[in-house]
Amino acid sequence: MRAVRFYGRRDVRMDQVEDLGSPKPGWVRLKVDACGICGTDLEGYVNGPDDREYAGKGILTLGHEGAGTVVETGEGVSLAIGQRVAVEGHLFCRECFYCLRGDYALCVRLKSLGQGADGGLAEEMLAPEYMCLPYADSLEPHHAALAEPTSVAVRAVRRGRLAAGETVVVVGGGTIGLLLLQIVRLRGAARVVVVEPVASRRELALRLGADQAVAPDDAQATLDELTSGVGADVAFEAGGSPAAAKAAVELVRKGGRTVLLGVTGGSLELPLLRFLLTEKEVIASLSHTYDVDFPEALRLLESGQVVAEPLITDRIGLDQVVSHGFEALLAEPAAHLKVLVVP
Template sequence: MRAAVWYGARDVRVEDVKQGAPGRGEVAVSVAYCGICGSDLHEYADGPHAIPIGEPHPESGRAAPLTLGHEFSGTVAEVGPGVAGFRPGDRVAVEPHYRCGRCARCLAGEYNLCRHFGFAGLMGDGGLAERAVLPSYMLHRLPDGVSLRQAAVFEPAAVALHGVRRSGLRDGETVAVVGLGPIGLLVVQLAVRYGAGEVIACDPSPSRRALAYQLGASAAVDAGELPPGTADLAFEAVGAERTLRDCLDATRRGGRVVLLGLGGMLAVDGFALVNNEQSIIGSVGYRDCHPELIRLAAEEGMDFTSIVTSVVPLDDVVRGGFETLMNTMEEIKVLVRP
């Protein structure tokens, strides 16, 4: 089969790879769509960051070179021994979190904090391929009326939904969202759905600000133009020290800031943080979000595909996917169709 394989920074090759039948507890999925995530861009640009080198990941058993892609959907092609509840032909969304099921956090239901934290497509083979073999616990069957294109966006939507849940959003609160990439835009959409009174979106791109309006934002401003001290809650979806400061400055005393962006060392004014009694909340991945997203799509008609700007074939994943996303602000979410 054809797959986009990561060998190193700026070295992703679309090539023929061998794939065996699914083992015990596994399912083979014919991939319909796979999104390119900001995490994938980090790995392409200057990785490895999360991709295991040399020492295999304890749950996947894989190390580089491996197949990228963790935002995907498809159709069950083959079912391994011991798998119940799935059969060939089932349309599925993939929740690509690895979990051991044995550590304290897994036993508490917090599987996104598993001691063997990881994702198919970063710590194991993923969905930028014609076919993927996955643990069956990663799959969610889709009801009629929910498309495979829509299902490919559930993974970033789950990141946004988990962040909204972590925030403790209350009805009527004013929310600032800094950074209107895929996650920030989905936070705008979900914050409106879950009761925000006002959502102020912030990004230097006029086209992204326009899309935020379409998704329900009350206001959309350029970078650095957030009104100070007005938000009850802010979401940082960039991963930079400057935008974290923007979030803290925009948030009232006693307010909260949720970190969703992937950043390195971030310096904050400790005196201001304490004296303003502000909270900084980390949010990683998601847990128990896919069933709610499927329900929102199937029963409420919510459409998360507004962020999709292009669909490219697998053979064009480097030029039309990675390179394009790194060199233009006009693209937001690129889906690859193997």
């Protein structure tokens, strides 16, 4: 079968690889219906290890935003052949301090499909049953592939303890930002401002329910006007840059919460006295859990309360992952939101 594999920085290849064979007990083999490329994949493409093999980590099939159809089940699996599922992606130990608390994303032995283990940018993939969630026929498989990024947004909203009636600012109007926007609206945010440099994304944010969508330079003035100078109750940083994180912290009111969820290098400087005097909270939110965030995300897509189609800008084949995926995202980041790979 064909698989898109990561060899090292800027070295991703579509290979002909051996068929996966039968799944082990508790696992299934899936035909991949669609798998998204996300900012984390791009970050790995640009800044990942120089040479995975040299680093002792082996060549890896990419893809952690998958949806597929069950083609073979291992022993003890109750999913049926032909069932369509969305794939959550985290492999965790169930034994460590964090797993026992249900904080699976913090597992000390955490691996993810497409990141620490072979993922879904292939014709077929293997996955444990627990991370494969069936969904209703009414949901298109391409949209089910957005369950993973949607669950990232679901978790962030939970981590931010959003209450009905609050004013929210979302910094970054990419796929995650536009999912966050839809979810905070559903959770009763009174006012939502999206901060995004790209005009076409601002227009999309308005269509998806933002009260205002503004360029970064206009964010402070807009928030000041909207809140009589107080600031937002909650900010979500979905821009994936230190500048977005800084803006998010600055746009919340005293005592407000900033949720950081964009994957980025760099650091956030906090002037300690000002931080203390404002009692602001900065909260990190990492990916999702298979038992809480992921099912909630899939149900939001299934019910149509969160829409995926406007976020999908490209559908490409496995052989186009580098040319029409990574390189296109680098050359023209503003022209793409979710790039879906359809094997």
